[in-house]
Each structure stands twice: as structure tokens, then as C-alpha cells.
Amino acid sequence: MKSNIILIGFMGCGKSSVARALAKKLERICLDTDALIEQSQNRKIKKIFSAQGEAAFRKMEKELLKRLKASVQNAVIATGGGFGVQKGLKKLGLVVYLKMEFDEILSRLSGDKKQLKSRPLLKDLNAAKALFNARAGLYEKRANLIIEVKNKSVKEIAKEIRSKI
Template identity: 50%
Template sequence: MKNIILIGFMGVGKGSVAREVSLHSEYIAIDTDDLIESMENKKIKNIFADNGEEYFRQLEKNIAKWLEKSVKNTLISTGGGFYKQDNLKKIGIIVLLDSPFDAIIARIKKHPNAVKKLKKRPLLKDLEKAKILYDERRPAYLKLANIVINVTEKSPQDCAKELLKKVKKHV
């Protein structure tokens, strides 16, 4: 078993899929944003507000180094910008959870905690800027990914099954 790294735009469902994978496999799931919040004892939105995005990206870099050295046989769900870490390929198999921008926003808005989910993502405050960010990131996600899973209109359970099947073929 190798690490599996989930990348994709914020709100695409990385955390939901990670939880499903861990239920149906031997992988445990960890989330880079959760690790950062624990390290800083602060929510991501507050880290951005108090210290800025550059500081947050440095925290991500520190987590990436730790993951490479210390974490094995784990499913790693990442924040939307984590793909920029230069050691991702050394950490594990990179799986892109892919969906069109409008479908991601619709998915978030359908969630029972939609207001809370939007609030916790500082880069989704302005949807026009978020769309520009999505358009910038998506080609990089596609280039980096070993495996791409289109998650549009699929349940986290179906995505998890597809992911595990594709990872087995990849190893």
C-alpha cells in the first residue's frame, strides 16, 4: 500500500470521499487542513485573516515535508492549493477529484451546512474570483494527477469505489 493523495478544487468532496475510502479499505484518512488547524489551534479562515495566505502556504509546505518523511499507507485529503507542494509525487499516488466549477458550487449549496461550508473557505467569498482561481488551478491538477475521477453527480461511496479500483490498477 502506498499513500493516496486527493487533490482538487475546494468543495469538490475530497473529505467526503476520503471518509468513504477509509470505511471500505485499510487506509486511514487524514486531512492537511485539519492538521494545520490542529498545529495552529486556529480555523483556516482565521489563519488567513490573521496571518495571510503566504503564511498558510508555508504551513502547507511544512506538512508536505512531514508527510513525505513520516506517513505511509494513508489516504491524504488536501486543501485546494496543496497541489503546489513540490514533493507530492514522493508522498504517494495523486488522485484528482474533478468536477466543473458550477457543479462544485451547486454541490456545496445543496449541503445541509451550506452557509458554514462557504464561510470556512475564505477563497470562495467572491465566486467570480474563485472561478478564475479554478480556471488557473485545473490544468495544473490535471497535469499532476496519476488518476482522475470525475465526481460530478456521483455519491462519495461511488467515487470511493472507483478510486480504490483505479489505485489497485495503478500500483
């Protein structure tokens, strides 16, 4: 297994923030799969979804996973919410599921209207809840380590991950 740490979980659970804090503490590079896709496509994910649809975006994620497995070591990788259900994640490194309940995620995101608007899958909250329920079991199945993140700061979560790896 490679020495990467991959953070998975539903959108809004803090993967990007925790990845940056953890990478800094571990003196590793930090990568964000959504940012890497946006850079390679030269447009925001919201635009990719509206122009090409979710299936095309998931295909981009699958291709990115192949590239990461072939070329990345010793990184902390924050993933998009759907990336965490990809098969073969454990071949990329240690998979850490940042677990948070749906209502808590909504509460966290609702304080930032820009965050809510930037997430195409949160347009329909009933569909988003169904998606959350469908993914939760897959996240647990894909994870080597599960961290409950409710009521914890980014620093506390990063420290807990460091202590368990």
C-alpha cells in the same frame, strides 16, 4: 513511491468525504491536511487567513508536505484545495484528482451556507472562478489518476478509485 493515496481537487469537490470512505474500505488511516494545519496552529483556517494571509498558510502547507513525506505511509490523505498544486506530491504517494466543474462545486456548496462562509477564497466568486481555472491544469499535471465526480456519490467515487489503483 509510498503507498499513500492523496486526493486533490478544488474546494468542495468532496475530498474529505471520499477520503474517509476510501480509508474505511481500504482499512487505512485517513488524514486531512487542513485539519492537521488547524490542529498545529490551534485555530481555524479562516483565522489563519485573516491573521497571517494566504502566503503564510501556503508556507504551512509546504512544511506539512515535507513532514508527511518523511513520516506517513499507507494513509488516505485529503488535501485542501491549494495543497494539490504543491510540487513533490507524487513522492508522497498516488495522487488522485477529483475533477468537478466550478458551477457544480458552487451548486454543491450553496446548499450549505456554513460551508460557503467557512471558505475564505469563495468570498469573491469571480476571483474564485479565476483561481479554479488557474488550478485545474496544475491538478491534472500533478495527478496520477483523474476521477470525474459529477453526479456520483461518495461511495461510487471511492469504489471507482479502488477499482483503478
